[in-house]
Amino acid sequence: MRKNRAAYYGKKLLIFLISIFVLSIAVFYISRIAPGDPLVSYYGERAEKMTPEEKDLAREKLGLNDAIYVQYIKWLKEAFKGNFGISFKYKQDVLSVISGRITNTLILGGIGFILLFALALLLGIFCAWHEDRLPDRIVCQIGTATSCIPEFWLALVLILVFAMMLRILPSSGAYTIGGGGIADRIEHLILPVTVLIINHLWYYAYMIRNRLLEEVRENYVLLAKTKGLSKGKILFTHCLRNILPSFLSLMAISVPHIMGGTYVIETVFSYPGIGTLAYESARYHDYNLLMVLCIFTGIVVIFFNILAQIINERIDPRMKAEEALESGGDTVSG
């Protein structure tokens, strides 16, 4: 049994490592064959006045003249030593560029994620409670409409209304330069988090609603009703417990989805997180920075996908039946 489990997780780990490896090759090649001049990001406007010889020298210096696979092998060797190179644009070690920004992204994504799922759960319960009656129908209609609004458009509209017209919320950044404090940070988070939630909320709330409605039709709910339990008690003590595994797996699956959303939102709000950074690094051919950001994102996405897969396999009814058989010594017929 223990051996099986080790093999099971070992297999998952192997898949994880292979995926990251393939991802790194793909990003490495694609970024290098994409049109554009990485020297511009390193030398700025000076690059345009350089003679071909100077450019060649500069490329040599940055290690861009070798064949791509040679460059990749060099990069890989250094990466294993923990050296991911310098950012062309910031002329700093890549990791130190990222470390200054990653907390901002984690704050935005984390707060958005927690609020999103808390609200999705509440909304899902609300709709399931009022199944097919007016409140549920209204919420379903509004939800479907809002989830179709593109996030960048919604972000622009909110900026227009709250930052330009009403002037009550800041339109960009993570904090006021020179200012600071928690209240200031929160103010800067309101719009991005709102966009993130509005954009993703209904998708998850609807899944939770439908999962709950499936559960409400189970036989055990009928028995619970015959006991004289109230609807609320049945929903909260009986049904919610049974959708918990699906809820967790839904959360795990959603991480990549929400992370992608965060990147777009960061860009629109010029929020100094790694989303904006990833966008810039791709635009300016900041190869080393792009590699690390892509691999970091890839690790998160693949990790949570595998996690969701593991959760789903755990809650598969066939797995449960197997466990029940294993504990068969406990079962006596009668």
Next chain:
Amino acid sequence: MENILEVKNLSVSFNTQYGEIQAVRDVSFDLKKGETLAIVGESGCGKSVLCKTIMKLLPSTAYIKNGSVIVDGADITNYSDRQMRHLRGRTFSMIFQDPMSSLNPTLTVGFQIAEAVKAHSQDLTKSQIKERVMELMKLVGIDNPAERYGSYPYNFSGGQRQRLVMAIALASSPKILFADEPTTSLDVTIQAQILDLLKNIQSELGTSTIFVSHDLGVVARIADRVAVMYAGKLVEIGTVNEIFYDPRHPYTWSLMRSLPYFSKGKDALYSIPGMPPSLIDPPVGDAFAFRNEYALRIDYEKQPPFFKVTDTHYAATWLLDERAPKITPPIDRGVK
């Protein structure tokens, strides 16, 4: 004896995309204190719907079209869900067909029984509740209740789970127990045990029971009276002896003839020809006429009323009209 339950002209329909399904049509019967009434009939004849209507457990697409339900002297036909909650568990409760899915797989059985105990006696302390739960578990024949209190449903076999469901149903000593095919999904030896248990508990607690089944053997064993249902209507009702020894409705005859006993020495087991009618658009006359070899012309045109055979025995067939031809029932009377 006093009636604990009276059902009068009850009709229940479902709204579906294909139209109105008339699942129960004009059903009247009563249940006396301490008695067991069995409702028999083939799948889809409305037996379960009838029980669930009385407890108001049907989905929102179902509605009572006509008639009334009187429980313990009170007309509950138009009770709200909140009012029903006070009756469920205490006045009536129910055992379901499939014990494998009636218990919540993620809660311990002790908790699930305790819930039923708490539902109607809020002032009990924790230890009193636990004591009562173990008492109930012992009552339904679960050994070592203290040990098994914290076990999950998957630790129990089908028969044991049905016992646990019974413990839940009996938690607040209900006056009426609906047993909706409680033994159908169990194997025969376990069936017998559960039936004995049901009988013992009934004589001990004096609960009135409505026992839904399509198994005539089981019914003969447990019922005081039997009601035969076909296509949403009652066709015959009488004491267990009257129904088994002197059935009058052709449908009851057919049911009896389908028992393996009557096919002894013959080539094939008898089965009723044809299919039950659709309940979306039920036939005008006797719904069974199309499958009935003794059908009269009037059976296709007009619904037969209930004819009285004895004070306790009624059957809805035109064959009992004095103008009808005399027919010898196709089964030997007096078989066991």
